[in-house]
Amino acid sequence: MESHEPQSCDVVVSEGRLEGGNGHYQKLYDDLTGLYSDAAAFARLIEERRGTVAYEVTTYTPGKKVSDLIMGVTRMAPGKVGDEYFLTRGHIHANGDRPEIYYGQSGRGIMQLESPEGETRLIEVKPQSICYVPPFWIHRSVNTGSEDLVMMFVYPADSGQDYGIIERSGGLRVRIVDDGMGGWTDVPNPGWRPRSDAEIARIYEDAGAAT
Numbered sequence: 001m002e003s004h005e006p007q008s009c010d011v012v013v014s015e016g017r018l019e020g021g022n023g024h025y026q027k028l029y030d031d032l033t034g035l036y037s038d039a040a041a042f043a044r045l046i047e048e049r050r051g052t053v054a055y056e057v058t059t060y061t062p063g064k065k066v067s068d069l070i071m072g073v074t075r076m077a078p079g080k081v082g083d084e085y086f087l088t089r090g091h092i093h094a095n096g097d098r099p100e101i102y103y104g105q106s107g108r109g110i111m112q113l114e115s116p117e118g119e120t121r122l123i124e125v126k127p128q129s130i131c132y133v134p135p136f137w138i139h140r141s142v143n144t145g146s147e148d149l150v151m152m153f154v155y156p157a158d159s160g161q162d163y164g165i166i167e168r169s170g171g172l173r174v175r176i177v178d179d180g181m182g183g184w185t186d187v188p189n190p191g192w193r194p195r196s197d198a199e200i201a202r203i204y205e206d207a208g209a210a211t
């Protein structure tokens, strides 16, 4: 039986990162082309912020098996593209039956969840709230506040991320926008296409094959 050393890392809330981990990646605004509905507003944003970081993830990965847990911290800057709040790309786990938890550290946001069948759940994230993302839910975080959104997360190390699922459906079913009073509301995404029965079946079957 393979065994790993226990590990302690520090969540540096003010900087939105995990100290003592072994992984780090950044997404620039330039990497987020096509995610937002207002293409002209996005082009203006890129003019201003080309080469700067939209969100970043620091992690500790002990190993690669289902019985290993990846832990980490994600930090996303605040802002909007047109009236749409900043968001992460979002994904479903490639091994779809793997869950995830997110623990709010600072800032305010939404965990936007969508089932393969197209149901939406919008869970508010704030400091000291924990969001449980069940297996088979597509998830994306949205920064609806005026500060960095910082969350700690944990998920099985063999989960994997399928980003194509959102592209194939023309985005998620709703968009999280400014309600005109400094808060947020959700509006339908007219570009959204329901997933086919075949694609839905594949999501659940693949999970069966992976376990």
Ligand SMILES: O=P(O)(O)OC[C@H]1O[C@H](O)[C@H](O)[C@@H](O)[C@@H]1O
Binding pocket: 057, 073, 074, 088, 089, 090, 091, 100, 140, 153, 154, 155, 161
């Ligand atoms: O991977 P994205 O959808 O771009 O989201 C950014 C990150 O969000 C969370 O922190 C997840 O736990 C990470 O695994 C993910 O990579």
Ligand SMILES: [Fe+2]
Binding pocket: 091, 093, 100, 139, 155
């Ligand atoms: Fe995930």
